[in-house]
Amino acid sequence: MKTTVVRPLDLGEAEVKRWRDLQLSDRDLMNPFLAPEFTLGVGTFRDDVRVAVIEDGPDVVAFFPYERAALGVAHPVGFGLTDLQGIVAPPDLALDAKLLLRSCKLNVWDFDHLIAAQRTFEPFHKVRRVEPVMDLSEGFAAFEAEMKKAAPKSHKTIRYKERKLGRDVGELRYVFSCDDPAELRRLMDLKSEQYTRTGRTDRFAKPWIVELLKHFHETGFGVLSVLYAGDEMVSAHFGLRNANVMAGWFPAYDTRFGKYSTGMIGHLRLAEGCADNGITEIAMGRGGKEFKEGFKGREIAIAEGRVSRPTLGAGLHWARTTPLNKARGAVLDNPALYKRADRVLKTYARLRGRTK
Template sequence: MGRGVEVESRAVAELSPAERALWAQFRAANPALYSPYFDLRYIEAAARVAPGAAVAVIRRHREVAAFLPFQRRGGLLQPLAAPLTDYHGLIAPAGAEIDLRQVVEQLGARRFRFNGLMDGAADRGEGAVSRPAMIADLSEGYDAYLEGRKAAGQWSAVRDKQRCLRQLTKAHGPARLTWSRDPEVLRTLMDGKRDQMRRTGQHDVFSTPWTRELLEALLAIEAPDFGLRVALLEVEGRQIAAEVGLLSGETYHFWFPIYDRDFARFSPGALLSFETLKALAEQGVRHADFGPGAESYKKLFADPGPEVLEGDIHVDPLIAQIRRLVQETSAVHPPIGRRLASVYERIERRLDRIAACEPTLEGQIGAVGRSLGALGLRHRKLTLSLGAGLSLAGAGLLLTE
């Protein structure tokens, strides 16, 4: 980042009109900032509800060079509105290299955790993992998009979903895509997602009020080019799949899906995604983003796009000591070391998610207890390892005050 650089922590609402205009200018000129998560309207909505919300205004020789929205959990910095925010990073001109380690130090933090960082920082941190954003290209229309799936080797899977649609229609009548702006529909979807997270042993990100408030606030924004969209797939007047998405300009981000398990054999979630893509193409959306990570189900719909990073930057010697211990154990006892490293990484991610959702120490401790209980039931053989890992990880990762 160099000399002559200053970092100031500000409330998002305190950004001046000139700074807001500069934000828009940076975003418009930088293709990496295409996602709705970089839209200032999303940042403003998140900052109103997310505890510890702020934005780093980064100046070089007194001129604003970049912005970095974040939320603070004691000595830990996270993306603003984590764990809901899938992409984040510096709002800066393309090619600008900002040393995030210096930003972390000037903000008085010990660690900055990222899981969808758009590359462009001078310091990636240690062991950052690169994953592609998965993008569906709708710029030439839906028929051309389907041809693209054929070229990507996905045509057999696409035809399988088309058969599912025919079977669903034969058994229950035509499927219909609708869009809803009803807050009750959104709440029902969030309740369904909560049931799914509890059933699969994940931390319930909607157990804390601010995460639900964010989605409701985004739904309330009435703008043709921005805001929350709720897509529903219905047959016989019954909703069999639903998904929350986020729109900004010509980009749509698929966010939270649920489906009726009674209709699982028809792949209702996939059918909804295809119907949504078709509708988006008709509405002029050029790109639909399925989030980072090239999982097999995403490859059905999308192709790898820009690379994003998962990892952290830390300036805390305790965290360095914990990780050094894991590495040394791996060198001396590879099988034990690999198991310990796997457990540690799993706990680290879970604790980061808990810290993001639960800003108070009391809330974090309660969530950790529930989380360990769920993990213990699902993986009884890992119980002792998880307990030992939590003793290590919790000291440096969760109790950040």
């Protein structure tokens, strides 16, 4: 085995084609976060992105994309923004993970949304969870029929509020792929308001993330979907598309219309729009949103953990991050704690707003 580390933009056409071919070896590798477009996009705006190209004789057998930080610590590309991570390789490939890190001159690789089935990193799992996926392979009518069975009350409520929204505010119109940059800016503004309102860190306060979304929107890798009531944008979603797979990424809604559950209406309209445009599944990401149970058709097993080599840098990183990761994991795994933490963050956001 030979490992060569390069910057994403130094990958040649043949290597990018091989990357795409390797994705076809496992349905979960088709997730947009594992597509070359994602790594190339992030690498355009960040200088710390690298790709390990792994060869066995004359053949490239795997790609290992990562972000390199201080002390030889690495994370998946777009860490904190991605809902699926891993090495792009056939599912039966098992590499020596610590040897891989040494070949990349890394001390640590942290992951929190790793495809759990990947054999290379299986010994290093600390926690396993699942990520829900909407199954649209049989079309929207079949998907909706299953949803009615799995969550009849939720489905009935969504459709009732959808009709009421149309009566009270204006005729509904859904645009699956909107190419207007002003509408993308509006989505980011709505999302920033949500982050502030709920006490979360505003992702769009970082200019490189704003530019990344613009880049994906312009190149067609990102899909902006908008629900209008009359002339009003009431909800929107920005996701990533790779072939027939959509990764849910940034949903947002206008709080003025919150009583109509426009976010839920938007999710159902997104499913319909995806099915009509050749998308067979939507990866929804993990998290404590109970509504996802009614939408999901299957699950992807994901893992959180760390590969580390016995170095000083790895020890310092462990001491700094392990307590925080354990606390965050406990909250995510306990619905009651998740709701309590959510309330605390919202209260903090309200108090912070009063002191400004």
